[in-house]
Amino acid sequence: MYYYSATTNAFYPVEWKQDYINAGSFPNDAVEVDEVIFIEFAGSIPPEGKYRIAGKNGLPEWADIPPPTKEELQQQAKSRKQQLIAEATNQIVPLQDAIDLNMANNEEKEQLIAWKKYQISLSRIDVTSAPDIDWPEKPQSPTDRR
DSSP states (O other): OEEEETTTTEEEEGGGHHHHHHHTOOOTTOEEEOHHHHHHHTSSOOOTTEEEEEOTTSSEEEEEOOOOOHHHHHHHHHHHHHHHHHHHHHHHHHHHHHHHTTOOOHHHHHHHHHHHHHHHHHHTOOGGGTTSOOOOOOOOOGGGGO
């Protein structure tokens, strides 16, 4: 058996109740729930697109995950932009080294130009327009062609 608190949206094992009381952390609104409720809401993965909330009846229930806010979408776009720029840099560095040392073949020279153009396009992306961002197409790396 367990206790469930709507204010903390958490479960507490019955056998630990006294420990929580002694620590002053047992919630006043805790209600006893059976193993079935505990397993559904704490012992399993939530249904897709759902998360656990405290229902109006004081028991747990599933609710729809709200869509991301504009700020969250902008942060996601910023993270993606940084990741893609880092990936482009990882492609550019060895190609640039080959050119600097006069060891690059024509394909590597073309690759370097394509990756630099891609990186510049990424750097110009305004993440405040998320989610309406037209991401540039990634060039093929030499390993993609094999």
